[in-house]
Structure formats: C-alpha cells, structure tokens
Amino acid sequence: MTITQDNRWVDEQGRGVDPFSLPTFADLVFPILHGPYGEDGTIQGLLELLRLPYVGCGVTASAVCMDKVLQKNVCQSYSIPLVPYFWFTRREWDHDQEQVLKSLSQKFPSTNFPLFVKPANQGSSVGITKAHHQTELISGIETALIRDTKVVVEIAVSDVREIECAVLDPNDSPQASVLGEIIPDREFYDYSAKYADSQSQAIIPAQLSKKLTEQIQSVAIKAFRVLDCYGLARLDFLVNGATSEFYLNEVNTMPGFTPISMYPKLWEATGLAYSDLLDRLIELAFARFREKSALNLIH
Structure with a gap:
C-alpha cells in the first residue's frame, strides 16, 4: 500500500483504495512513512480510529x-x-525579526558559530542548514520557515x-x-x-x-x-x-x-x-x- 504525494492511497497495482476499507482486508499495518503525516501521529491516529493493530509508536510519542x-x-x-538550543515561531519572526535575532545573539554569542537551523517538524534532515555567520543564520531561518512554523537553532558540536x-x-x-x-x-x-x-x-x-x-x-x-x-x-x-x-x-x-x-x-x-x-x-x-x-x- 502506498500513499502518494497528493494523498491518494493505492495498492501494488496502482488502484485506488479507500483507507477506511483497510479493516476489511488488513490484519496489521506497518506504517513505514517518514515526515509530516507519516510519523507525526496522524496516520497512527487514523489506525487507532480504524481499530487496526500497527507497528511502532503510538499517537502521543509519534507527535x-x-x-x-x-x-x-x-x-x-x-x-x-541536549545541545543548547533556542526556538521561536513564524509569527514571532514576522512580527519582530530584530528581537528574535537579539534573543538569539544573547543565547548564542558570535563566538558560538557555527549553528544549525532546523524546522521543528520535519524528518530526514529536510530543511536543515548550517550557519557560519549572521547572514547564513538569517538565510537558514527563512529556509526553515518554508517547511514549518517553528524553528530550532542549536550549537554545532x-x-x-x-x-x-x-x-x-x-x-x-x-x-x-x-x-x-x-x-x-x-x-x-x-x-x-x-x-x-x-x-x-x-x-x-x-x-x-x-x-x-x-x-x-x-x-x-x-x-x-x-x-x-x-x-x-x-x-x-x-x-x-x-x-x-x-x-x-x-x-x-x-x-x-x-x-x-x-x-x-x-x-x-x-x-x-x-x-x-x-x-x-x-x-x-x-x-x-x-x-x-x-x-x-x-x-
């Protein structure tokens, strides 16, 4: 069973499948899915509603x-x-970038570069950048905000x-x-x-x-x-x-x-x-x- 990028469920022959029909032909689901909707508790919640056994973490741990x-x-x-980290939201960034950057500089003085900039809710290292100076930091934040509404900044070990x-x-x-x-x-x-x-x-x-x-x-x-x-x-x-x-x-x-x-x-x-x-x-x-x-x- 495959879930396509446009959210269609298809079988091995490429035929469409109604996910709510899964209990009629599946005994168990092994949800080998990565990233949002796949390992964030969403699909796990659906399987709970369908009362289907599934492999792996439950809704809470996945989320x-x-x-x-x-x-x-x-x-x-x-x-x-944990490595020292700082996080903020898209709203905070859009409202006052200078204040966010000021808070970041207080948490991580310039001597703490390089820093990693990550979208909070992505898997497989998608959207992660490494910033060696302030310009790359700002660019990395903008890149991360394309992928999520929360950003995490961490010191590079x-x-x-x-x-x-x-x-x-x-x-x-x-x-x-x-x-x-x-x-x-x-x-x-x-x-x-x-x-x-x-x-x-x-x-x-x-x-x-x-x-x-x-x-x-x-x-x-x-x-x-x-x-x-x-x-x-x-x-x-x-x-x-x-x-x-x-x-x-x-x-x-x-x-x-x-x-x-x-x-x-x-x-x-x-x-x-x-x-x-x-x-x-x-x-x-x-x-x-x-x-x-x-x-x-x-x-």
Whole structure:
C-alpha cells in the first residue's frame, strides 16, 4: 500500500483504495512513512480510529518526537543531555525579526558559530542548514520557515561524531542495540547524504569505550521511556570527539527499514536477524492492540 504525494492511497497495482476499507482486508499495518503525516501521529491516529493493530509508536510519542521543540522540552525536564538550543515561531519572526535575532545573539554569542537551523517538524534532515555567520543564520531561518512554523537553532558540536542506537520492545522493558557511527561524506549528514548518491559510511559497532557505550545506551532507553515510545525507535546522538561529552540529537519513531538501513543493521549486529526483528515488532503490535482492546474507553 502506498500513499502518494497528493494523498491518494493505492495498492501494488496502482488502484485506488479507500483507507477506511483497510479493516476489511488488513490484519496489521506497518506504517513505514517518514515526515509530516507519516510519523507525526496522524496516520497512527487514523489506525487507532480504524481499530487496526500497527507497528511502532503510538499517537502521543509519534507527535512529540516529530516536534523537535516538544521532544527537547520533555527530554530537558528529565535531565537528558541536549545541545543548547533556542526556538521561536513564524509569527514571532514576522512580527519582530530584530528581537528574535537579539534573543538569539544573547543565547548564542558570535563566538558560538557555527549553528544549525532546523524546522521543528520535519524528518530526514529536510530543511536543515548550517550557519557560519549572521547572514547564513538569517538565510537558514527563512529556509526553515518554508517547511514549518517553528524553528530550532542549536550549537554545532565540535569535533562531532554521529552515533546511533536502536531501541526495541515495550516501553516498560526496552532493549538497546550495539551502537553504530555514521561518517558523512560532507559537512553534516543531510538529506542528500541519507538518500541520494553518497559515500557516507556506517561503522558497526561504533568504536567507543565500553563506559561511553553503556552511558549512551542507558540514555537511549531513558529517552525511549520518558517519551512514551513503543516497539521501536532509533535514537541519534552527537559525541564531542575531544571530550567524549554526548547529547541526544533526535528520536526517530519510524526509522528506515530496508535490510540495509541502520535500525535493522544495528539489531543484526546485536544478534537479532532481520526476519526475527520483523516478527518481534509484529508481536508487539498485536500485544498492544489486545491490551488496549481490553480497556473501557466509553464515557
């Protein structure tokens, strides 16, 4: 089943499908969809209304993790390490750009460049730019506002290493995989590096100390739990190569899922084969459905 860019649902033969007919022929849905409407709780909410079991995080976790501002605010309240960040809305920018830039300069003095500028609600690094000075910062903000009504600005970590951890199982007993490291072939791991012709490399397991590995895995599990994730998520971290300080960068509630994607590759390196991983995720989806079906939700 495919959802096209113009919001049509089509089957493998290209025939149109009424999404509300899904319960008549589908036992379970594996919503491998990225970005707005796909991993932000929208499709998950539809599947809840249709009373269909589905793989992955529920409505709340999907929505919160998609919104970088909400995700960071929740994680910050639980003392999960994050890079310093500042966020604002399109209305604030349109109303008084000078005030927004003044607030940014107070949060991040000129010595803090470079900065990353991100739309709050996008996946796959869409709309992200790296600003080395004020002119690029303003340009990056305008680029981000094409994609969303909220913008997040963050400090770029020095001597950065990009580390990924896959988490699996129910929220009350999640397991963390071995860690992997992405070595991008450009300044940062952007959309082109992820999906276009790229020479970026993945190293599994990541070459980190045992202590640092365990610390990152522990934080990954903690973030998975406090964000109310379920089933699966890939948590991306930034590590300062000089100091070994690390920060949670983002939580992907529906990571790429081809056999060569990082999430299944991390579990394969941990000892769980691709087919067994799929079986486990399907089991979890049905288990959650049974648990929720037993609740009395009628008022």
